[in-house]
Amino acid sequence: GSVSDMLSRPKPWSKLTQKGREPFIRMQLWLNGELGQGVLPVQGQQQGPVLHSVTSLQDPLQQGCVSSESTPKTSASCSPAPESPMSSSESVKSLTELVQQPCPPIEASKDGKPPEPSDPPASDSQPTTPLPLSGHSALSIQELVAMSPELDTYGITKRVKEVLTDNNLGQRLFGETILGLTQGSVSDLLARPKPWHKLSLKGREPFVRMQLWLNDPNNVEKLMDMKRMEKKAYMKRRHSSVSDSQPCEPPSVGTEYSQGASPQPQHQLKKPRVVLAPEEKEALKRAYQQKPYPSPKTIEDLATQLNLKTSTVINWFHNYRSRIRRELFIEEIQAGSQGQAGASDSPSARSGRAAPSSEGDSCDGVEATEGPGSADTEEPKSQGEAEREEVPRPAEQAEPPPSGTPGPDDARDDDHEGGPVEGPGPLPSPATATAAPAAPEDAATSAAAAPGEGPAARSSAPPPSSSSSSSSSAPRRPSSLQSLFGLPEAAGARDSRDNPLRKKKAANLNSIIHRLEKAASREEPIEWEF
DNA sequence: TTGCAGTCAATATC
């Protein structure tokens, strides 16, 4: 049905979301590959926004060795990775060829005069244009991601941040150009990278891109060029718009699109962003502390009490849980290796999951709710942590396939008597459980391993994804890939799990797990003390 | 249905 719809009523490129473009890119690839028609017909593939991401890919891709994509072609120069899987190589090849074109003028699009929507027919497009790079890369990148050995997400982001700041390059530019993500996402990603093993394939993509970019010797220059070009385009636009007397409208997008639906009215359709008041957040946090997984009824109650939409409350809980979880990851990383960046990700690293602290706040911020925090924080930031620690994180336990309906449910609010909000006033922080381990296994592992620390201990943990203890047993010819990704660092620095703090946290974690388990079996008042 | 991962994009903050 989708296909039919797509074939009969294709939307113009510019109207498609990244995801929506994928099918077209695939079709194009299919056409190119199988039929050998290299027409780029996909409706104006180079529409405005896209370009960004598009280009982005290009860069890295074009690099000879940097990306696997190039591998097939440039094998000579780079590490043609013996691995280059044939399969992909083919498509990749065509992709690269397409991509290879001289850097497409992103600016063009940016200039505001985006190539017309669906049009620039193939002819011209052929070579000149930026193909669905985004898609392209997306495809090949996916292959890369799939084959990629474990990467040190923390280390990568750290380096990226360094490079960006050192060269005065912005997140927006980097994100749009290299990662195909928006500024906010980039910021989030750089600030709170999740460990590799916790990422889905999709989630790993940005890290692979970053790694490729880091490996690209010309990465900075390219970005700088982009920056310059953007500036130029901006100035141009500015001038023209000024002269046109056109009150500047959102530059590119939308304009020529009138064809489709309503061009402007959209603004009005936008619904205002909901901004929760501090008190509301507090109330929600309190409710969360009591029941991280509130029942629908509780949610309703909360919504009415706070005068919010239930969907808002639901979203808040989702976001909060997920953000807290993420906080945990970084905490773990940082705590575990204060300087030894990188340690984190490796599966082994996760053992570190010991840091039950965290959270809380990142999510909503720093506002420290009271928070007698936990005692275990010895770190300076403890203050913040303290607060975080109070956040119960049953979620974690449930995290992975919470076997059954695990964790959450236990914590779940079945009965939720006494509305959430009214809960224990400013919840003196039940000191609740802090962040529990992300995954049972993790927990277990970490619990077990962390204390022990030694590699041995780590190995014992049969982490799901641990598949590759990075270096050594990377499943798929890591060797070449390693060179491809510059793996050294990737796997690099980890170690030091013998950090006293870590131990402490690990112990703490054990205790938490134990209590949670207990609580799960029998209704136990939520009164934690860690 | 529910929870989550990954993102976007509007705001806030720096």
Place this chain on the structure above:
DNA sequence: GATATTGACTGCAA
């Protein structure tokens, strides 16, 4: 102006 935060959305899996 750049970066950080965060409510909402999409897609997927169980």
